[in-house]
Amino acid sequence: MRNKDNVDLICDIAELAGLFERSSSLEDFLDTATSIIAWHMKAAVCSIYLFDESSQELVLRATQGLGHQAVGHVRLQLGEGITGLALKELRSICEGRGSANPSFKYIPDIQEERYEAFLAVPILRGLVRVGVLVTQDPEPNYFDENDAKALRAIAGQLATTIENANLLMTIHEPEKEAPSPQASLPRFMRGKALSEGLSMGQAAVIGSIDEEALRSFEEDPTPRTLEDFHRALKETEEQLVGLQKDMEEELSDVASLIFSAHLLILKDAEFSGAIERLIEQGIAPPKAVSNIIHKYLNLFGSSSNPRLQEKVLDLKDLGHRLLLNLMSHNPDMADYEGRIIVAEELLPSALLKLAAQRAAGLILSTGSETSHVSILARSLRLPTLIIDQSDLALLQDDQFLVLDALQGTLFINADEEVRDSYVRLIEEQRRIAKLEPQVAPETRSADGVRVRLLANINLLSDLAHAIRLKAEGIGLYRSEFPFIVRDNFPSEEEQTRIYEKIVDRMSGRTITLRTLDIGGDKSLSYVQIHNEANPFLGLRAIRFSLRNRHIFSQQLRAMLRAGTAQSIRIMFPLVSSLDDFMHAKEVVHDCIRQLEREGTPHNSRPQLGLMVELPSAIEMIDELAQEADFISIGTNDLIQYLLAVDRTNEQISDLYVPYHPAVLRALHRAIDAAVRAGIDVSVCGDAATDPNMIIFLLGCGLRTFSVDARHIPALQKIIMKTHVEEARKIALQALRLSRIAEIEDFFETQNSAVIESE
Ligand code: PEP
Ligand code: MG
Numbered sequence: 001m002r003n004k005d006n007v008d009l010i011c012d013i014a015e016l017a018g019l020f021e022r023s024s025s026l027e028d029f030l031d032t033a034t035s036i037i038a039w040h041m042k043a044a045v046c047s048i049y050l051f052d053e054s055s056q057e058l059v060l061r062a063t064q065g066l067g068h069q070a071v072g073h074v075r076l077q078l079g080e081g082i083t084g085l086a087l088k089e090l091r092s093i094c095e096g097r098g099s100a101n102p103s104f105k106y107i108p109d110i111q112e113e114r115y116e117a118f119l120a121v122p123i124l125r126g127l128v129r130v131g132v133l134v135t136q137d138p139e140p141n142y143f144d145e146n147d148a149k150a151l152r153a154i155a156g157q158l159a160t161t162i163e164n165a166n167l168l169m170t171i172h173e174p175e176k177e178a179p180s181p182q183a184s185l186p187r188f189m190r191g192k193a194l195s196e197g198l199s200m201g202q203a204a205v206i207g208s209i210d211e212e213a214l215r216s217f218e219e220d221p222t223p224r225t226l227e228d229f230h231r232a233l234k235e236t237e238e239q240l241v242g243l244q245k246d247m248e249e250e251l252s253d254v255a256s257l258i259f260s261a262h263l264l265i266l267k268d269a270e271f272s273g274a275i276e277r278l279i280e281q282g283i284a285p286p287k288a289v290s291n292i293i294h295k296y297l298n299l300f301g302s303s304s305n306p307r308l309q310e311k312v313l314d315l316k317d318l319g320h321r322l323l324l325n326l327m328s329h330n331p332d333m334a335d336y337e338g339r340i341i342v343a344e345e346l347l348p349s350a351l352l353k354l355a356a357q358r359a360a361g362l363i364l365s366t367g368s369e370t371s372h373v374s375i376l377a378r379s380l381r382l383p384t385l386i387i388d389q390s391d392l393a394l395l396q397d398d399q400f401l402v403l404d405a406l407q408g409t410l411f412i413n414a415d416e417e418v419r420d421s422y423v424r425l426i427e428e429q430r431r432i433a434k435l436e437p438q439v440a441p442e443t444r445s446a447d448g449v450r451v452r453l454l455a456n457i458n459l460l461s462d463l464a465h466a467i468r469l470k471a472e473g474i475g476l477y478r479s480e481f482p483f484i485v486r487d488n489f490p491s492e493e494e495q496t497r498i499y500e501k502i503v504d505r506m507s508g509r510t511i512t513l514r515t516l517d518i519g520g521d522k523s524l525s526y527v528q529i530h531n532e533a534n535p536f537l538g539l540r541a542i543r544f545s546l547r548n549r550h551i552f553s554q555q556l557r558a559m560l561r562a563g564t565a566q567s568i569r570i571m572f573p574l575v576s577s578l579d580d581f582m583h584a585k586e587v588v589h590d591c592i593r594q595l596e597r598e599g600t601p602h603n604s605r606p607q608l609g610l611m612v613e614l615p616s617a618i619e620m621i622d623e624l625a626q627e628a629d630f631i632s633i634g635t636n637d638l639i640q641y642l643l644a645v646d647r648t649n650e651q652i653s654d655l656y657v658p659y660h661p662a663v664l665r666a667l668h669r670a671i672d673a674a675v676r677a678g679i680d681v682s683v684c685g686d687a688a689t690d691p692n693m694i695i696f697l698l699g700c701g702l703r704t705f706s707v708d709a710r711h712i713p714a715l716q717k718i719i720m721k722t723h724v725e726e727a728r729k730i731a732l733q734a735l736r737l738s739r740i741a742e743i744e745d746f747f748e749t750q751n752s753a754v755i756e757s758e
Helices: 006-014 016-022 026-041 081-088 145-172 209-218 226-250 260-267 269-280 285-301 306-310 312-327 348-356 372-379 416-434 462-468 481-485 492-505 541-547 549-562 578-598 615-619 621-627 635-643 650-655 661-677 691-700 709-721 724-736 740-756
Strands: 045-052 057-064 075-077 093-095 117-125 128-137 188-190 192-195 198-205 340-343 361-364 384-386 400-404 409-412 450-457 473-478 510-514 569-572 607-612 630-633 680-683 704-708
Touching (some): 026 045, 026 128, 026 145, 045 145, 075 081, 075 188, 081 117, 081 128, 093 145, 192 372, 198 361, 198 416, 226 285, 285 306, 285 312, 312 348, 348 372, 348 481, 361 400, 372 481, 450 462, 450 709, 481 492, 549 578, 578 621, 615 635, 615 661, 661 691, 691 724, 691 740
Parallel strands (some): 340 361, 361 384, 450 473, 450 704, 473 510, 510 569, 607 630, 630 680, 680 704
Antiparallel strands (some): 045 128, 057 075, 192 384, 198 400
């Protein structure tokens, strides 16, 4: 152990106030402070982050040990990373291994990952947040409580000096010109990955792209004719029909008629006629197109009909495509192919259209991991990052973006070195994706207990991944996506065809079809559920189905017909009472009787189960388990409703705590009730992918997991390393704890041996 000199250090820092007077700038002063602290603590790194009140961000202002190019660029939000957390919670954080802390944030370019030991101390003046003092060292567990004490004393002294220094410097500084948005553009932004992956490409800002494109086309000097317009119309139509066809092959369940609104507008004689009339009156064709597109945009945008409002994006998209075809002969340019889409938020149908046009990635400012746009983005394998709204506003069409939705970083106009390294990383990812996955067909724990791993399916295209990753069946098919992207309810025939594809491909394995789960953050444009102040508490899921019997019956008939030659499980979402479940079962039996009367081939003995997602279902679990053939616990919703934390609200995502004792106890109650009733129980929410939760759930008696197929290899690995008897002891102990932090610590110490061992 190197000899640290904490007492001397405190004395030296006391002299730093004087040092400031000798410093040429605040930066110089901070630099000297970091080097003195690093030297005395014998730490490899010392950094000072200052809190910027206006942006509410911590900015790295000085460092000894990390790359100097990061100074002024590394920005952390309150609560982000260990450093941000220290300031948010106004406490020192000392970590033997920083990377093991769940809050650890990897920051590219600064090689921070080399330094395991991490000590962060907030710099406070009273309760005013001034910044954070951080020391790091490669030797794990290098800092102890004495170091933390010393650093807190230093931070206390530095606080006033830094504040005063800052003040003095602003007085002496010449007036600065307001920076242009381009000049203040950060080199990279931090975000949260909603759908993992890497990509790079030109930004396409939804909402601005068309406006700008329209304006620049209006200024085009080349003369264009009515014939040019007719050619552009024809080319646009051909492209749209082509895109539609491609999509129907690749995504047959959701892509049907996805470009129908585009095509309808294009073929509307009023629309093209209005443009033609303007051209005949002598207006340049691009301007004529632009005028009419704008007229329609105003009409749609100001309509009180939400269905028309939703078409604004389609119209912009169409205008853009039409204009590009009018101006050039390069049809590919009209696509979003290879572009990184930037949008505040997107409807699932808009997301599909962009994916159809082979967009390379997506950046949003709203959404969360369990929101349905994220679920869809993951199924579409579209790397997606959520960033702060103020950051999003800085992104423009011409910027070249490198999107790292593994680490949660977005590079803007990255230099060649960054681009080259990502080109290599992307190639490597593609190579790995092609390798045969290392998954055993059967999963057993370290002590030989059999566990079944099923897949969650959102789109038919997910089936191939599930099969490739050796899922033993489908634990959850989210049937709503074909409903969400259409302009009307899919017919019974259409639904039957979709479900038949699932049954065919999964023949002989478990197949669980969930009935429609709309409402909440999944709305259907063609169903107006009026004025719901709280859609998550509104007419959602099974409630909607029970109120709309004909739609429910159509879906059930389609499921029963698709399952003619195969056993199937039908599952109802958001069941809140025994009454809900019994009513839903009655509708199934009505459908079976109807199909029998008609002589339509069908499955007359489906297994009927429910999702446990509500506190009321937990309270009623024994009765429900008596009536159900199986249950599946939807932790995404269960956590939301137990803790009253909106699962889509990023602002309160820190309150969405799977390790809450109430959540653990509810999970235990549900699993235990199912085991006692002798029925199958699975967990199909995201908690089934969390290593600590996997061990806890095994310990509670869970033997069926259902996850997005890409998680199967990791899930299998953890189960194969776990002794179920050990897991049982861990679960029982965890259930006795009543503080969230205690549970986190307990899991960390108990499970790390299992999770980390190779
Ligand atoms: C859940 O709530 O955990 C779940 C799996 O269903 P969804 O995410 O579709 O609401
Ligand atoms: Mg749910």
